[in-house]
Amino acid sequence: xxxxxxxxxxxxxxxxxxxxxxxxxxxxxxxxxxxxxxxxxxxxxxxxxxxxxxxxxxxxxxxxxxxxxxxxxxxxxxxxxxxxxxxxxxxxxxxxxxxxxxxxxxxxxxxxxxxxxxxxxxxxxxxxxxxxxxxxxxxxxxxxxxxxxxxxxxxxxxxxxxxxxxxxxxxxxxxxxxxxxxxxxxxxxxxxxxxxxxxxxxxxxxxxxxxxxxxxxxxxxxxxxxxxxxxxxxxxxxxxxxxxxxxxxxxxxxxxxxxxxxxxxxxxxxxxxxxxxxxxxxxxxxxxxxxxxxxxxxxxxxxxxxxxxxxxxxxxxxxxxxxxxxxxxxxxxxxx
Amino acid sequence: xxxxxxxxxxxxxxxxxxxxxxxxxxxxxxxxxxxxxxxxxxxxxxxxxxxxxxxxxxxxxxxxxxxxxxxxxxxxxxxxxxxxxxxxxxxxxxxxxxxxxxxxxxxxxxxxxxxxxxxxxxxxxxxxxxxxxxxxxxxxxxxxxxxxxxxxxxxxxxxxxxxxxxxxxxxxxxxxxxxxxxxxxxxxxxxxxxxxxxxxxxxxxxxxxxxxxxxxxxxxxxxxxxxxxxxxxxxxxxxxxxxxxxxxxxxxxxxxxxxxxxxxxxxxxxxxxxxxxxxxxxxxxxxxxxxxxxxxxxxxxxxxxxxxxxxxxxxxxxxxxxxxxxxxxxxxxxxxxxxxxxxxxxxxxxxxxxxxxxxxxxxxxxxxxxxxxxxxxxxxxxxxxxxxxxxxxxxxxxxxxxxxxxxxxxxxxxxxxxxxxxxxxxxxxxxxxxxxxxxxxxxxxxxxxxxxxxxx
Numbered sequence: 153x154x155x156x157x158x159x160x161x162x163x164x165x166x167x168x169x170x171x172x173x174x175x176x177x178x179x180x181x182x183x184x185x186x187x188x189x190x191x192x193x194x195x196x197x198x199x200x201x202x203x204x205x206x207x208x209x210x211x212x213x214x215x216x217x218x219x220x221x222x223x224x225x226x227x228x229x230x231x232x233x234x235x236x237x238x239x240x241x242x243x244x245x246x247x248x249x250x251x252x253x254x255x256x257x258x259x260x261x262x263x264x265x266x267x268x269x270x271x272x273x274x275x276x277x278x279x280x281x282x283x284x285x286x287x288x289x290x291x292x293x294x295x296x297x298x299x300x301x302x303x304x305x306x307x308x309x310x311x312x313x314x315x316x317x318x319x320x321x322x323x324x325x326x327x328x329x330x331x332x333x334x335x336x337x338x339x340x341x342x343x344x345x346x347x348x349x350x351x352x353x354x355x356x357x358x359x360x361x362x363x364x365x366x367x368x369x370x371x372x373x374x375x376x377x378x379x380x381x382x383x384x385x386x387x388x389x390x391x392x393x394x395x396x397x398x399x400x401x402x403x404x405x406x407x408x409x410x411x412x413x414x415x416x417x418x419x420x421x422x423x424x425x426x427x428x429x430x431x432x433x434x435x436x437x438x439x440x441x442x443x444x445x446x447x448x449x450x451x452x453x454x455x456x457x458x459x460x461x462x463x464x465x466x467x468x469x470x471x472x473x474x475x476x477x478x479x480x481x482x483x484x485x486x487x488x
Numbered sequence: 489x490x491x492x493x494x495x496x497x498x499x500x501x502x503x504x505x506x507x508x509x510x511x512x513x514x515x516x517x518x519x520x521x522x523x524x525x526x527x528x529x530x531x532x533x534x535x536x537x538x539x540x541x542x543x544x545x546x547x548x549x550x551x552x553x554x555x556x557x558x559x560x561x562x563x564x565x566x567x568x569x570x571x572x573x574x575x576x577x578x579x580x581x582x583x584x585x586x587x588x589x590x591x592x593x594x595x596x597x598x599x600x601x602x603x604x605x606x607x608x609x610x611x612x613x614x615x616x617x618x619x620x621x622x623x624x625x626x627x628x629x630x631x632x633x634x635x636x637x638x639x640x641x642x643x644x645x646x647x648x649x650x651x652x653x654x655x656x657x658x659x660x661x662x663x664x665x666x667x668x669x670x671x672x673x674x675x676x677x678x679x680x681x682x683x684x685x686x687x688x689x690x691x692x693x694x695x696x697x698x699x700x701x702x703x704x705x706x707x708x709x710x711x712x713x714x715x716x717x718x719x720x721x722x723x724x725x726x727x728x729x730x731x732x733x734x735x736x737x738x739x740x741x742x743x744x745x746x747x748x749x750x751x752x753x754x755x756x757x758x759x760x761x762x763x764x765x766x767x768x769x770x771x772x773x774x775x776x777x778x779x780x781x782x783x784x785x786x787x788x789x790x791x792x793x794x795x796x797x798x799x800x801x802x803x804x805x806x807x808x809x810x811x812x813x814x815x816x817x818x819x820x821x822x823x824x825x826x827x828x829x830x831x832x833x834x835x836x837x838x839x840x841x842x843x844x845x846x847x848x849x850x851x852x853x854x855x856x857x858x859x860x861x862x863x864x865x866x867x868x869x870x871x872x873x874x875x876x877x878x879x880x881x882x883x884x885x886x887x888x889x890x891x892x893x894x895x896x897x898x899x900x901x902x903x904x905x906x907x908x909x910x911x912x913x914x915x916x917x918x919x920x921x922x923x924x925x926x927x928x929x930x931x932x933x934x935x936x937x938x939x940x941x942x943x944x
């Protein structure tokens with residue numbers, strides 16, 4: 153029985169949160185990696201673009217709520233995602249037309265692109281703060297829990313319970329759907345193949361009649377979908393605050409590089425690596441160990457490797473280690 | 489005299505703008521802006537050395553700034569004796585453990601060939617070390633943090649004069665840059681940008697959360713100053729006489745002695761704050777001028793030519809026998825040290841150390857915008873960029889308020905759009921800076937004052 157309790161503790165406090173957080177990071181990381189592979193630059197506006205998409209979802213959620221629309225037990229935000237995605241794609245295409253396309257045609261070095269994306273970051277951040285303000289917002293409605301700890305305890309008779317928030321379940325399910333559709337698209341359709349060809353060897357792809365404008369357009373469309381959905385899922389699970397989104401860019405970059413930048417599978421995997429490392433290294437194992445050991449050996453300390461303040465530090469250290477040992481990432485980077 | 493005309497014009501315009509602020513807002517604000525402009529100028533000189541001279545992209549400026557600020561606390565604050573007594577040994581012990589881990593790791597790396605066992609043993613060593621450090625340090629940290637937690641709760645510094653900390657801040661930042669450079673300089677440009685950005689974030693979060701070191705997010709206030717304090721200045725006789733002399737014409741017009749005294753007091757209070765700021769200004773200005781002379785000399789020396797050669801064509805420079813790795817590391821340390829100096833200057837100017845305020849937006853990206861806008865590879869340009877961008881950053885809110893009022897003048901006060909825009913006026917600075925950066929990148933990628941290569 154104690155053994156089961158220990159497993160459930162681990163399941164409840166590390167596995168479920170890590171899976172949810174990992175999914176959110178994975179979506180962002182695939183967004184980064186896709187831009188890197190096809191458009192060939194590190195997009196420093198990543199966090200703010202995700203925030204921008206989420207902003208539309210938040211505003212539309214408030215609007216729908218005032219109209220009385222809703223999905224019942226599911227959060228209204230899910231209903232707003234398609235509209236938010238459309239707005240986001242529109243914004244990205246405008247940015248691309250007025251900012252990035254000039255440097256793409258000029259074939260500027262990646263560093264220049266990175267600096268330009270810093271400019272886009274400033275502008276996007278300003279627009280977000282002017283439109284919706286910097287404050288913390290929660291826009292989750294509908295049923296909050298799928299399984300509550302107390303219900304679980306009653307059901308099984310165990311001392312420890314499992315809590316499954318609806319946002320966590322939605323995050324994991326939506327991520328799996330979106331990512332599998334995207335991988336199917338990249339690997340099985342003609343457009344996806346042309347994108348991979350363009351990323352692999354631009355000149356050769358152009359020679360074989362692939363339209364670069366179309367490839368770029370499709371990339372931004374996919375990027376818009378990923379950014380918005382990733383952002384909305386994160387906002388539903390935690391809360392929507394522009395500054396936090398900017399900071400999230402850092403673990404997302406870490407995930408993309410750890411997985412091998414330019415490789416969507418790697419980015420997907422990297423998101424979970426970062427999330428699990430962050431949570432497993434900063435989780436206090438005191439209760440877990442207490443269940444496994446006889447009561448005479450019960451530990452006094454928290455049994456925590458690092459304090460939770462150092463959550464981000466864990467992911468960045470992993471990144472530094474990966475860069476040192478295997479700069480191309482866990483999966484070999486730079487092809488999609 | 490080389491062709492410096494446009495440089496001189498640009499600086500005169502900038503000076504006039506600051507004087508305008510003095511005339512229309514207040515001289516105190518103008519001097520505050522000027523001081524920050526000078527500090528930004530030091531930062532941009534540092535960033536420009538890395539980016540303009542050598543083409544190294546360092547997005548970790550925030551980390552070095554914070555480290556420079558930390559140096560002010562570690563150097564100038566008086567030591568907290570009680571904290572040293574209760575927990576000093578534990579902290580020293582953990583530092584020794586860290587040193588031991590580093591040396592053993594180095595030994596293993598040197599002694600054994602590349603193998604999986606080596607990697608695992610290093611990983612095991614580090615994890616065991618972390619646990620050991622936690623065991624030794626935790627009681628000490630708890631004891632230190634419980635010493636008078638409202639005002640101290642940290643080890644304090646060395647109690648030295650604050651100007652020493654500027655040099656030590658530069659050294660600390662340089663030392664950090666050495667480690668970071670060893671790790672990250674081999675990476676491609678954009679990887680380097682990301683890696684330095686993340687490393688800076690690690691440093692700031694360590695400073696934020698290790699409260700025994702510098703009180704973390706609880707902030708350290710009341711730091712020493714290289715300039716006199718306003719309150720003391722107001723009591724000094726020569727300063728009072730001086731102010732009385734300056735304003736003697738005005739004061740003569742006032743009849744009653746009591747009223748004269750009140751007005752004189754007010755004038756002295758205003759003048760004391762301006763005097764203190766002027767002290768800072770002269771200090772900062774001398775730092776900027778010294779750095780400018782040194783960097784300018786360096787740029788046109790054989791060393792500067794070598795750096796430009798490496799920047800423009802690494803392969804060719806390498807073929808000519810230049811050690812690129814070494815030169816990159818050296819310039820990375822040099823630039824970071826200057827940024828560390830600027831960080832120490834800024835904390836000295838503020839008189840308080842607030843680790844919570846170090847955010848990449850303000851301390852990394854804005855500095856980068858300064859370098860790009862001003863002119864990469866040209867020190868005069870970089871300094872001008874520091875002035876222009878900082879000026880816009882501060883004055884963006886008043887300017888945008890004015891513009892909002894102008895464009896929404898036909899709308900009533902209670903109009904929703906108008907009130908919303910007025911409320912969000914402070915955020916227009918991001919918009920202004922972002923659009924400014926995009927325009928400069930597009931239409932004048934070499935910056936306001938472009939790099940000048942003098943044929944010799």
